[in-house]
Amino acid sequence: MISRPPLPRAAGPWLLAGALAFSSAAFAQSYPAWAPDVYYTAGTVVTYQGRIYRANVNQTDYASTGWNPTNASLWTDIGAANGPAPSPAPTPAPTPAPTPAPSPAPSPAPAPSGNCAPVWSSSTAYGGGAIASKGATNYRANWWTQGNDPATNNGPTGSGQPWTSQGACTTGPAPSPSPAPSPSPSPSPSPSPSPSPSPSPSPAPSPSPNGKHQLVGYWHNFTNPSGPTFPIANVPNAYDVIVVAFADDGGNGAITFNLDPGAGGEAKFIADIAAAKAKGKKVVLSFGGQNGTVTLNNVTNVANFVNSVEAILRKYGFDGIDIDLESGAGVTAGAPVINNLISAVKQLRARIGSSFYLSMAPEHPYVQGGYSAYSGIWGAYLPIIDGLRNELNLLHVQYYNNGALYTPYATQGLAEGSVDMLVGASKMLIEGFTTNNGTGTYRFQGLRPDQVSLGIPSGPSSANSGQASVATITAALNCLTRLAQCGAIKPAVAYPTFSGVMTWSINWDKKDGQSFSNGVRNALNALP
Numbered sequence: 001m002i003s004r005p006p007l008p009r010a011a012g013p014w015l016l017a018g019a020l021a022f023s024s025a026a027f028a029q030s031y032p033a034w035a036p037d038v039y040y041t042a043g044t045v046v047t048y049q050g051r052i053y054r055a056n057v058n059q060t061d062y063a064s065t066g067w068n069p070t071n072a073s074l075w076t077d078i079g080a081a082n083g084p085a086p087s088p089a090p091t092p093a094p095t096p097a098p099t100p101a102p103s104p105a106p107s108p109a110p111a112p113s114g115n116c117a118p119v120w121s122s123s124t125a126y127g128g129g130a131i132a133s134k135g136a137t138n139y140r141a142n143w144w145t146q147g148n149d150p151a152t153n154n155g156p157t158g159s160g161q162p163w164t165s166q167g168a169c170t171t172g173p174a175p176s177p178s179p180a181p182s183p184s185p186s187p188s189p190s191p192s193p194s195p196s197p198s199p200s201p202s203p204a205p206s207p208s209p210n211g212k213h214q215l216v217g218y219w220h221n222f223t224n225p226s227g228p229t230f231p232i233a234n235v236p237n238a239y240d241v242i243v244v245a246f247a248d249d250g251g252n253g254a255i256t257f258n259l260d261p262g263a264g265g266e267a268k269f270i271a272d273i274a275a276a277k278a279k280g281k282k283v284v285l286s287f288g289g290q291n292g293t294v295t296l297n298n299v300t301n302v303a304n305f306v307n308s309v310e311a312i313l314r315k316y317g318f319d320g321i322d323i324d325l326e327s328g329a330g331v332t333a334g335a336p337v338i339n340n341l342i343s344a345v346k347q348l349r350a351r352i353g354s355s356f357y358l359s360m361a362p363e364h365p366y367v368q369g370g371y372s373a374y375s376g377i378w379g380a381y382l383p384i385i386d387g388l389r390n391e392l393n394l395l396h397v398q399y400y401n402n403g404a405l406y407t408p409y410a411t412q413g414l415a416e417g418s419v420d421m422l423v424g425a426s427k428m429l430i431e432g433f434t435t436n437n438g439t440g441t442y443r444f445q446g447l448r449p450d451q452v453s454l455g456i457p458s459g460p461s462s463a464n465s466g467q468a469s470v471a472t473i474t475a476a477l478n479c480l481t482r483l484a485q486c487g488a489i490k491p492a493v494a495y496p497t498f499s500g501v502m503t504w505s506i507n508w509d510k511k512d513g514q515s516f517s518n519g520v521r522n523a524l525n526a527l528p
Helices: 266-278 299-316 337-352 382-387 419-431 470-482 506-511 515-525
Strands: 045-048 051-055 075-080 131-134 137-141 163-168 214-220 241-245 248-251 254-256 282-289 320-325 357-360 394-398 452-457 500-504
Touching (some): 214 515, 254 299, 266 282, 266 299, 452 470
Parallel strands (some): 241 282, 394 452
Antiparallel strands (some): 045 051, 137 163, 248 254
């Protein structure tokens, strides 16, 4: 648990935004005209100024923003609109993208070939919003998924299932796997920058954010027993990512950031962030903490959230955000917060662009806890991670203050602060696991190694439990990256691009003489 001092908070439940309804128009003979101030889910198809567009992300194109389907980060141009009866289209798909239609189509039947999406394949990775069919039923992917049969892994929004049924479909006269005249909602319509979302246990194709193993630390924007706040310029150089803790709930969905005077004033704070970034570091703003709340109950709240966060990021120069929502934020399995949070982050990234940085720091019951039971808080972050895996830079689960961790690799819980716990927990995040002791219907497919980091206290006073010595941390890192110094648990293969270590906190580390950051930095520098 990452702690913060109590602050007055606006009351209200967390993220109860409206229903996510999929438009079956994506497979109809004609598509609705786009309109501003309408909520569109990823995969929805509309017409605008004589063209057909497909939504890349869940979004509302507010009139005040000037957004419309010509915004390539929000919409994909599929081709020219053919009017209400597109059957006489010159080709089955008006050159929607990479391949100019399935050229070898043996019989260009003049009649449309039904409204079934391409048949689901276990070897295909589907991005959130992608449509596939199986058994004369269309299914929509709720987040990135691969290998999960939609016929047996579907449920309503918020169910924790990777697919949602869109109803029966017809295959038409040509039951071939060709996409037919549907606007090709092929797997992953536009999966954000992530290199190959395949969660296989092979080394990731891209390195960690700054091209090296990362040390991430939380910087207190408040005074606590570690001492008063100090300027960002005084953060030890050992840290690669500085997470500013925390943003505040401004009410009605808005987020505020109230800078502690100890940071040296607003002008210095902005200059210090710019200087840190000039050295290749990332500086991000965290939401949550032990007492943190955010209020998002409706479309107005969501708009205020996105608008206010964007304004804060641009004003101070933050690279992005860190999601550290804990017990007070209402994140439970099946809760509306899950899909609404995914939608809000995607909207924010669409505004900021590809430079947007996203990290998460959930407590381990919310993630690996799903292995023991998938209900309540247990495993509740799994669909959030799945839904944002293409936007996610780093997941650093907190392996402290929550006791032993249960894994598929041992009959007993793995003790906090041990090599086996750190390795086993990371192995689950990279290689994947199935909920409910391997018997559940939810399969977490795993992340790239460069998206995973260890979350550890910086010293004896920064957490109630879970402290690990530098020697233990070094052994765990060597096991994960070299298969050396392992205990009873080993990864399937070595992961030399494993990201590194996150700690709570920079302030406690400085108070303790920086022995943690100096020792861990040396260990990270020695990794392959």
